[in-house]
Amino acid sequence: MPDSTFLDAGRLARLKAQLQSGAAAEPDAHRPSAPIPDLGVIFFSGLTGDDDPYDLLLDVSRFVDGAGFTAIWTPERHFTEVGGAYPNPAVLGSALAMVTENVRIRSGSVNLPLHDVLRVAEEWALVDNLSGGRVDLALAPGWHVRDFVLNPDGYQERARVLNRSREQLQDLWRGAPVKRTDALGEVHDILTFPRPVQPELPVWLTSSKSTDAWRFAGENGLNVLSALINFSPAELGKRITVYREARERVGLDPGLGVVSLMLHTYVGTDTQEAVDRVRPVLTQYLSSFVSQHATSGQGESQDKSQTLRDLGDDHDEFLEMVFQRYASTSSLIGDVDRARTVLEGFAAMGVDEIACLVDFGLSKDDVMKSLARLSSLLRKEAGR
Template sequence: MPPTALDAPDRPLKHSLYYFASDEGGASAADKRRLLFDSARFADRHGFCAVWAPERHFHAFGGLSPNPSVTAAALAALTSNVRIRSGSVVLPLHAVARVAEEWALVDVLSGGRVDLGLASGWFPNDFVLAPPGTYERRGELLFERLEALRRLWRGESFEAVNPLGDSVSLRTLPRPVQPELPVWITAAGNPDTFRRAGSLGVNVLTHLLGQSLDALAEKIAVYRQAWAEAGHPGRGEIALMLHAYVGEDDDAVRRTVRAPMLHYLASSAQLVGRYTASVPFFQQRCAVDTGALTAQDVDDALAFSFERYYQTSSLLGTVDDCLDRLDHMRAIGVDEIACLIDFGVPTDEVLAALPRLAELFELANVSEAELAAVA
């Protein structure tokens, strides 16, 4: 029988901050910077395990992070405790040696707190940054370059030919603090990605855009079985990215997040509609070809998607509502919630809600024994 979440029912549920760098909501550059820096400082002081910096190019989700190593370097200088993660480097777009050097520097600046989240990428326009043919091979390139990246991180040399025709043997610099590179693979729809990550002994970052919790539970079981069969120690970690805004009153939370979430869902549907087999937010109500829909169809689908997402696939709501969702997520094998906070809610309101988000995880990690003692 494959290992499941029930093998460790009382483990703490970790929590981190994830920055999607959305341009939705029209926030100023100063507000975006303040949200990024002030929330990272809060996370560092209040028990969050990590902050995640994304890689985004050429569209509304580009925001402040076209290169996550730059964002990560700034976050490393501001913090002392949280892990500094990419969420994620699109590895097929980049020279492996350059990724190794940039993130080794962040590892030095942070005192050895780097985790590297890696992704294959999916949006065709991003691949104008890479040689022709990269897009078609992006899945395999991710894992090929992962192995090369691990070797460079350990200090192994690589062979190359410079522009003068000289064969050279090179090592990347600076040398990182951590001798081994902690890795997360971004995965969602494809169980084979979960299986491969488990076999390689790397962690997984995932989300609920286009997959249900039941479907995710099956993929986590596949991951844990592959991990065990490969003989790796431990069980690996699954981080689940969720939109997060916790308030004192459910109606007030809905009023605060509804417009930003509808903008987010609409932009996402337009962005992915041409390039994926299904549009996650419309999959239960309408066809992929959103161009065939009337304006009312689109509004109805967005409203339906918002309600479904709000109730089942987010940390939007009150502490009590979100506690129930966290119990379910822990039960299926999730180890960490990556709380996406920059999706268009005004900066002051996001920052004001962070103490309630921290309180949520404090309560989620109170054991039954501790509750009984209090009672």
């Protein structure tokens, strides 16, 4: 969500003015098109108007596999009804490997501190074999305190655990064993099987607001998966600059790191139709997202979410303004021309890929028609 989500009631009037000034530029049908980022799809909430998230997942995956999309991302989410359809991206990745041939199969993300890294290496090497070497992993520290019932000791040091486990995971993938002690106290050099197809595991670090995390990703040669949560597109541009400069500072080509950005996506027949179509489901989705942050165990999120709950009679008006701001500046919602304009803008900013979030409550028919319209831009790119 954009940073405007957590404004208090006293700033509603100023937000109204910001909505107009923050809207995306109108597309110009007469100007030549510029390059756009690669396109993938990402699943996150499990919400669909047809009530079967797996039917949507499989049909979308089959479509994008033949339509020129780059990747399919599936998340790791636990113990919540919204998102609970996706507890294990490796299991979903195995299914996707069987119904696709071309697209990359990606976690978006594996919350690595929740798991033994040996199991992560085994599971994803299996998916790599099933897919013929199409696995990429985005890794995250985890954020909801409730999820850490799976590993309570990992919560306080989750950032440090993430980095240590990430290094072990990459070593295991390359064929370097790690030392482990068995139940009788004997130390073993453990190498996981099956061995993956790819000799090197492509890794993304999932990051949003933390500038330090972007810098760390650049310095360590990692790609980045991000979303516009609590910061604006302009602030995203600043973080991409930090990332590119960090790569260059350690001797890496600044242009080779991949920045992938998640955007809620619906491409309609015209922009107003698209906005009207998504308004009820996306507004409900945004409200649910705030509620989950309220219970995440992170003090800042709790404080901001409490502000939203305290709005009282202004709650609905506020959510409508949040929706308008989000739809106009931080999503891929509109007709094909507007989608092209938004994509060109993010490409100019340094975004390499857009992960189109599609499962936020629309019907499968709406999602499939939207992706078909969006794919026309990929056909134009292929014909350059």
